[in-house]
Amino acid sequence: MNPITKSHESRQRERLATLGASLFARGLTTGTSGNLSVRVSDGWLMTPTNASLGTLDPERLSKLDDNGRHVGGDRPTKESLLHLVLYRQRRGAGGVVHLHSTYAAAVSCMDGLDPAECVPPLTAYFAMRVGRLPLVPYHRPGDPALATAIHDLAARHHALLLANHGPIVSGTTLESAAAAIEELEETAKLFLLLRGIPTRPLSDQEVSQLDRRR
Known part of the structure; x- marks a missing residue:
């Protein structure tokens, strides 16, 4: 590996640790809970298993090669397969964030959600930054399925919401x-606050007029 790489x-490594702390x-x-990853020139860096995002050591981050093999650092998160699927299906992806954040996790536990769009486009910024949010059926954490x-x-x-789990x-x-x-x-917080209150999400036409940014 050359000095530039x-x-x-x-x-x-520093960016990932700083974001985790934030x-x-x-x-x-x-x-x-939660895990992060970032693409590097010869693979990916990921948070280790059972690591707090608040105290990540940049030098101990897990390193996976281009084939997804663990080649350095501590053992990677058990959710590493999810990260790899997103990278392989979305070639332009440079980073992945998975959290068990309170409001999104709460929504993921609700019954009767639309699996194709489990949180409606309540705001323009949700439509631009998240887009249509599907619900993935429940599987235990770390399950290859x-x-x-x-x-x-x-x-x-x-962006995906994992049922009874998180985004x-x-x-x-x-x-x-x-x-x-x-x-x-x-937006998950807004969705829960507005339950039972007549609400007007953005229309399909309004969403289509927005310039989505990833």
Whole structure:
């Protein structure tokens, strides 16, 4: 690995650890829940299993090669297969964020959701940063069948809500994935606050007029 590549990977390690600390400090993740990943020139960096996002050590992040094999650092998150599916289905993805954030996780536990669009486009920023949000049927965390379940959906959607679990979002950069998942969390909060209140989501025409940014 040449010095330029090493420098780039070092910066990505720092960015991932800094973002994890920010998400943890703002209550978007607790304990050792949630996981992050970022693309590097020869594979991916991921948060280790049972690691708190608030205290990530950049040097101990898991390193996976282009084939998804663990080649360095601590053992990767058990959700690594989900991250890899998103990267492989979305070639432009540069980062993936998966959280168990309170309001999105609460929505994921609700009965009677539309599996094709489980949170409506209540705001323009949700429509632009998240888009249509499908609900993925429940599988236990780390179950390889969950990666299979999201395979086709991931080709069409960069944001997914895992039933009784939480959201996972990819972005062109780690920061854009984080911005989208934060928008998802805030819209999930609005969705719950508005339950039982007559509500007007954006129309299909209004959504189509927005310039979606990932």
